[in-house]
Amino acid sequence: MPENDSAPGTDGTDANDGGDRAALRADCGNCFGLCCVALTLTRSADFAVNKDAGKPCHNLQEDFRCGIHTRLRTEGFAGCTVYDCFGAGQKVSGETFGGRDWRTAPESAQQMFQVFPVVRQLHELLWYLTEAASLAPARSLHGEVRRSLEETERLTRLDADALTDLDVATHRDGVAALLARTSELVRATAPRKKKRSHRGADLIAARLGGADLRGADLRGACLIAADLAGADLRLADLIGADFRDADLSGADLTGALFLTQSQLNAARGNGATRLPSSLSHPAHWDR
Numbered sequence: 001m002p003e004n005d006s007a008p009g010t011d012g013t014d015a016n017d018g019g020d021r022a023a024l025r026a027d028c029g030n031c032f033g034l035c036c037v038a039l040t041l042t043r044s045a046d047f048a049v050n051k052d053a054g055k056p057c058h059n060l061q062e063d064f065r066c067g068i069h070t071r072l073r074t075e076g077f078a079g080c081t082v083y084d085c086f087g088a089g090q091k092v093s094g095e096t097f098g099g100r101d102w103r104t105a106p107e108s109a110q111q112m113f114q115v116f117p118v119v120r121q122l123h124e125l126l127w128y129l130t131e132a133a134s135l136a137p138a139r140s141l142h143g144e145v146r147r148s149l150e151e152t153e154r155l156t157r158l159d160a161d162a163l164t165d166l167d168v169a170t171h172r173d174g175v176a177a178l179l180a181r182t183s184e185l186v187r188a189t190a191p192r193k194k195k196r197s198h199r200g201a202d203l204i205a206a207r208l209g210g211a212d213l214r215g216a217d218l219r220g221a222c223l224i225a226a227d228l229a230g231a232d233l234r235l236a237d238l239i240g241a242d243f244r245d246a247d248l249s250g251a252d253l254t255g256a257l258f259l260t261q262s263q264l265n266a267a268r269g270n271g272a273t274r275l276p277s278s279l280s281h282p283a284h285w286d287r
Contacts, residue, residue, distance in 0.1 A: 021278065024087045024127050031089030032101040033057075033064035038113035039083075046079030054113050064101070073284060081284070082244075084262040085116075086123035088156075092116050096160055108160075115163045122156045122168065125175045128239065128258050132178070135257075138185040141178065148178055183217070183237040183257055190215025190235040209247075243267040249286070 037060065041051035051057055059067045059077070068075045092115055093099070102109035129149040133142055152175065155166065191214065200220040210230040218233075220240040229249040239258035248269040253259060254276055261279050270286040 021127060021130055023091075024123055024130070026085050026087055027090045028065070030094055031064065031085075032093045032103075032112075033060050033066075034089045034092060034112070034116045035080075035083055035085055036060040036064075036066065037102065038116045041079070044079075046077075046082070048076030054110070081282075082262050082266045084260060084265075085120050086127050088116060088120035088123045091123065091156060092119050095157070096163065111160050111164060115160050118163050118166055118168050119156055121172060122152055124260075125152050125172060126156070127260065128179055129175065131258060132182045135182060135186050137189045138182040141182055141185065144178055145182065148175055179239065179258065180219075183219075183239075186257060187215040187217065187235055187237060238263065248273050 033056070036057040037055065038053060039051075040053040041047040041049060041057070043050045049058070057066075059075075061067050066072070066080070068077065072078065072080045092112060093101070096115055096119065097105075097108060097112055100108055102112050126149065129145055129152060132138065132145045133149060138145075152171070155163075155168075155171065158166065197217040198221045199217045200222075201218075202222050203226050204222055204224045206223065206226045208231050209227045211228070212232050213236050214232050214234050216233070216236040218241045219237050222242045223246045224242055224244045226243075226246045228251050229247045231248075231251045233251055233253045234255040235257065236253075237257045238253075241263065243263045244266045246267045248264070248267045250270065250272040252274045254274045256276060259276060259279065261282075264275070264279060265282045265284075267282075268285065269281065271281065273281065273285070275281065
């Protein structure tokens with residue numbers, strides 16, 4: 001792991017390491033292609049076709065696998081390479097519905113497609129909370145984080161009827177507030193006299209190449225097509241930041257807070273881009 005001298009108080013660990021997240025990674029081989037059916041697709045640069053929610057994508061095969069998986073970008077489905085269910089697909093397929101798929105049990109299809117995005121939201125929260133529980137500077141909040149983690153996990157295991165009726169927005173708001181408090185404690189350790197706040201900022205095509213953004217608050221910032229080449233994003237809070245077509249070539253994101261693989265997949269980068277150990281360089285990035 002590259003040395004990170006900008007993260008005092010993290011015991012030398014990667015802030016985005018977050019422990020074991022195996023269950024929060026998509027396992028398409030154990031899912032009934034739910035993202036290929038339950039979601040709406042809108043013809044755009046991300047998707048080559050329009051598709052209504054509940055209608056199978058024409059590329060979905062009988063075995064629930066994608067027929068163009070290795071050619072998604074060249075076939076006009078770049079959005080599919082960015083989407084991440086955080087393991088909700090296999091949870092809903094194998095646990096919530098006990099292995100009954102929507103083709104052989106069509107009476108369950110509508111509810112399955114309603115439950116999937118609910119569990120997906122909960123699993124995304126589990127991803128962030130797992131990371132929060134590993135951040136040493138926020139140790140004072142670890143008790144609250146663990147309780148929230150346990151409660152969120154419990155919700156993912158509710159039956160289909162309970163998940164359909166779940167007020168996931170209210171639960172998400174509570175978790176978001178806890179994550180924001182965690183972020184403040186961790187970002188306070190960044191070696192900057194003045195912390196920058198760009199929360200929710202419109203930074204489309206912003207010229208931030210080489211910028212020192214250590215400890216910056218970029219929660220929900222719109223960074224579409226932004227130049228972040230060579231930028232230092234260590235200990236920056238990136239939860240919900242939109243990196244579509246942003247240039248992360250040579251940027252340092254080791255220790256960045258609440259970064260996800262889907263954000264990286266939406267961006268551009270290269271082999272010199274430094275990432276948290278829990279994430280990987282997308283296949284389409286320059287090497």
